[in-house]
Amino acid sequence: xxxxxxxxxxxxxSGGAVSTVVEALARQWTSRGHDVVVLSHQTETPYLTGExxxxxxxxxxxxxxxxxxxxxxxxxxxxxxxxxxTYLREVQQHVRRVRPDWLLxxxxxxxxxxxxxxxxxxxxxxxxxxxxxxxxxxxGTSIRSCTVVTAVSAFIAKETEARFHLPSQQITVLHNGVxxxxxxxxxxxxxxxxxxxxxxxxxxxxxxxxxxxxxxxDLLRSRGVTVVPxxxxxxxxxxxxxxxxxxxxRQVRADLDRLGGQHVPHLGRLDVSRLLAEQDVVVVPSxxxxxxxxxxxxxxxxxxxxxxxxxxxxxxxxxxxxxxxPWGSSVALAEALEHLSKDRADLVRRQEAGLARxxxxxxxxxxxxxxELLAAVPS
Numbered sequence: 001x002x003x004x005x006x007x008x009x010x011x012x013x014s015g016g017a018v019s020t021v022v023e024a025l026a027r028q029w030t031s032r033g034h035d036v037v038v039l040s041h042q043t044e045t046p047y048l049t050g051e052x053x054x055x056x057x058x059x060x061x062x063x064x065x066x067x068x069x070x071x072x073x074x075x076x077x078x079x080x081x082x083x084x085x086t087y088l089r090e091v092q093q094h095v096r097r098v099r100p101d102w103l104l105x106x107x108x109x110x111x112x113x114x115x116x117x118x119x120x121x122x123x124x125x126x127x128x129x130x131x132x133x134x135x136x137x138x139x140g141t142s143i144r145s146c147t148v149v150t151a152v153s154a155f156i157a158k159e160t161e162a163r164f165h166l167p168s169q170q171i172t173v174l175h176n177g178v179x180x181x182x183x184x185x186x187x188x189x190x191x192x193x194x195x196x197x198x199x200x201x202x203x204x205x206x207x208x209x210x211x212x213x214x215x216x217x218d219l220l221r222s223r224g225v226t227v228v229p230x231x232x233x234x235x236x237x238x239x240x241x242x243x244x245x246x247x248x249x250r251q252v253r254a255d256l257d258r259l260g261g262q263h264v265p266h267l268g269r270l271d272v273s274r275l276l277a278e279q280d281v282v283v284v285p286s287x288x289x290x291x292x293x294x295x296x297x298x299x300x301x302x303x304x305x306x307x308x309x310x311x312x313x314x315x316x317x318x319x320x321x322x323x324x325x326p327w328g329s330s331v332a333l334a335e336a337l338e339h340l341s342k343d344r345a346d347l348v349r350r351q352e353a354g355l356a357r358x359x360x361x362x363x364x365x366x367x368x369x370x371x372e373l374l375a376a377v378p379s
Contacts, residue, residue: 001100002026003039005107006087010040010047010054012268017176017294018106018128019047020269024179026052028367039094055098057090059083078134079110092116102374107131109139112146122377124148127171129291130312131160140164143171148373150174152292153313159289172373175316177366178297178358182269184277187303187351195226196341199279199304201272201295204233204249209285209309211248214255215330216337221259225338229261232275236266276302280347281340284308284317287328292317297361300354305347307336321353 002022009015010023019040026036030051040046042056060066060083073085081087088111095103095117104124105111109131112123125146133139143149143164150172151157157171190196198217202208210231217229231252234243243249243265253263267275276282282299284290289312296317299306308314309327318324323340325332340347 001037001039001095001098001102002104003091003094003106003108004041006059006081006083007041008106009043010038011043011045012047012270013045014043015047020294021126021128021176022106023047023049024177024363025367025370028363029371032367032371034371037094037098037100039091055094057087057094059086078138080133080135084110088114088116095121109133109142110135112142113138122147124150124374126174127151127156127160127291130156130289131163136164140166147377148172150370150373152176153316155289155313155316156291174366174369174373175361176292176294176297177361177363178294178301179269180301180359180362183273183298183301184303185301185355186277187348187355188278188280190280190344192344195228196280196337196347197228197230197278198281198283198337199230199232199276199299200283200285201232201276201298202284202293204231204235204243204246204252206248207286207288208233209287209328210252211255212285212287212328212330212333213283214252214259214261216334217259217261218255219330219334220338220341223334223338225341227337227341229256229259230264230275230279231256231261232264232267232272234266272298273302276304279304280351281305281307281337283333283337284314285325285327285333286311286314288312290314296322297358300358303351303355305340305350306354307333307340319357321350321357323350 008018010019027049029036037053039055039057046054070083102122106126107128123146154173157173200210200213217227220227235246256263282304284296286309292313296306306318306322308318308322308324310324311327315324323336325336
């Protein structure tokens with residue numbers, strides 16, 4: 001049984017990175033004959049994933065009295081997430097009914113330390129982000145009490161071990177994968193005199209750094225180097241008619257208009273694959289310790305070269321195939337893009353190296369590694 005965190009929906013339309021990871025692994029595990037149950041907040045557009053059983057937990061309506069009660073409970077019990085008390089109760093009830101061999105949690109630093117789960121259900125925990133908690137003591141207890149703990153990058157694993165005073169290598173590093181077959185797998189043929197098409201994808205928030213790319217493109221224009229930028233994303237995980245009211249979105253759109261680029265609001269996975277097939281370079285210019293964004297591998301699987309900032313797990317994702325630049329430096333990013341624009345042989349080499357890299361990191365390989373970890377635990 002796999003439980004998605006509160007408000008994370010099991011949907012390609014409205015789910016985030018955790019939802020994408022859970023769906024990919026669930027599909028792989030069911031294809032190997034395992035019985036997989038996914039617990040998710042109710043959604044109108046759930047993934048339809050083979051034989052996966054989807055059970056929905058229901059969160060309370062957001063009425064003022066509910067918000068007041070849940071906020072009070074959160075403060076008293078020092079829960080990390082809003083509506084956590086309702087989520088906790090519903091997950092525990094589902095687990096007691098289904099009695100799974102394993103309960104796999106995501107970013108949940110509270111439940112393993114609390115009571116209410118059957119003693120014969122083993123608990124696994126995956127850390128997708130930097131682990132912070134309102135109750136560090138309980139968080140440390142939760143991590144220690146889990147049978148298996150994984151992190152999506154060595155950066156997250158080491159940071160968590162240091163923060164909660166855990167033994168070195170207690171957390172197993174399992175990098176995210178990519179659905180290679182969903183993406184084109186071939187690079188776009190670009191003429192020597194044609195400008196590069198460069199894309200940045202993700203939630204359209206300042207810390208994702210889309211503006212750094214646009215500053216770099218502006219700088220390149222002043223040097224006579226033309227790059228065509230595309231920014232894909234919305235402030236939330238879904239398209240919204242109100243996105244244009246966001247000051248950051250307005251500024252990004254204005255800069256794109258001036259630079260001859262385009263803004264594409266939030267896209268589903270299939271539409272992302274089609275858009276990436278028309279790009280040459282994918283940039284991940286995060287200004288925070290991005291743990292291991294899926295888009296880095298999605299870009300490689302689409303035949304694009306990848307340029308990332310030197311934050312969090314991004315250098316791990318890029319490996320030898322990508323270019324790593326100092327975070328927040330539009331000058332360094334401009335230099336990297338100018339190099340790829342002028343040295344088309346290196347552009348092609350990095351595109352091919354990226355594609356070769358992700359072909360070894362399909363979700364099938366990640367799912368097998370997970371099953372090895374679970375099978376190694378005594379019954």
